[in-house]
Amino acid sequence: VTPSAYSSDISSIPPDMAVARSDTHFGSTSPSEKRLVKSLERSLRWLGQILRINHANVFVPMAGLLDDVARGDFATGLLEALEGSEARKLGFHTLNDGVAGYSLDPAPPKRPQQTSPPESSPTSQLVDLPQTSLRPLPEGKPRLVTDCESPPRHPPVNPIRVGPVRLLFRSAWGVALEFRFRAPPSQPDAAAVDIGVNLYDVEHDMVFERLAKSLRGGAEEEDASLPVCPCIACTPKFSSTPILHSSLDESPAGEEGPAPPFMRGYIHHLLHTHEMTAHVLLAAHNLSVLSGFFADIRAFLAEASSAPDAEERFNEEIRKFEQQYKRPDELMREAKVNWEEVNLARGKGRLAREKAAKATENPVEVTQHPERVLPDVVP
Secondary structure: OOHHHHHHHHHHOOOOOEEOOOOOOOOOOOOOHHHHHHHHHHHHHHHHHHHHHOOOOEEEEOOOOOOHHHHHHHHHHHHOEOOHHHHHHHOOOEHHHOOOEEEEOOOOOOOOOOOOOOOOOOHHHHHHHHHHHHOOOOOOOOEEEOOOOOOOOOOOOOHHHHOOOHHHHOHHHOEEEOOOOOOOOOOOOOOOEOOEEEOOOHHHOOOOOOOOOOOEOOOOOOOOOOOEOOOOOOOOEOOOOOOOOOOOOOOOOOOOOEOOOOOHHHHHHHHHOOOHHHHHHHHHHHHHHHHHHHHHHHHHHHHHOOOOOHHHHHHHHHHHHHHHEOOOHHHHHHHHHHHHHHHHOOOOOHHHHHHHHHHHHOOOOOOOOOOOOOOOOOO
16 A cells, blocks of 8 residues: 555545554564665654644554664654644644554564564563653553564563553454453452453354353343443344335334343354354454453543552552453464364365365275276176
């Protein structure tokens, strides 16, 4: 996508939030100084182009790759005073005045075939890079962490400390999220639980339960103490008025209301049959869980903001969250394996894969009988 085409898309939509383009080098993580300077200049220029079109909610990627000086220079460039026609067109004193927040990637992007970090980027450096980018900038604007995967690419990052991460949106892998910020109290010696369930797993084949046990559907009256999940999977709503195709059709009287939630076994079936509805339901549910998660955080901060020990209380809630929920690494790894198995069950090459798998499981020894003669075929 060219810068002009990207700017045109931003102008025509317009989106609720936009991330400015960044001139990122996909080759070596240590490009020449000339290439690095050109990258920073392009990124700042492209940011100015986006701000001329829509400066409501623009996040700027913090450029600079693995170079501390380059990252600091880019942040300084955001704070430099604009002059002449550029200042008049944008209406800002600096580029930083026009951005809504900062987009951070702890490590530079790699091409798809690259699976391991460069030898010159130890874990300590990857952790310090975002701080280097943010140090010159004023506090108060949101920071969006775009990639926090676990090793080998990145050091472990705690999701509750950095905000939403890419792993939490893997609805394509069949994971239904189930976690809350102020989690319900558990037994002191209770083991940590997963942040979601892998619905590709065969154990959900005949499970007639809602997606999240800690949330209830809008039509469920039991467990009234649990919050309601308003997503279309847990609180589906169907119109009682059908579509009328002619004047002879009559509309039956009825009241609209939430229907019972879709069950795990049903969505498990949809996933294994490659039905797109499964991913729609899971994406809606996961977004609802994540929205409730941040709503709980905002409510807690509003409640405790006036208390002298507000920071200590917030850190205590984080500690409880970390004790109650496991990191998502193992859950997502198993979900991805199950997803790949189901994905390969159909499609090009399926028969050859099944034949090879069957031969591996049940090898048959073939013995030659040269003396054996087939009978003549009677016409």
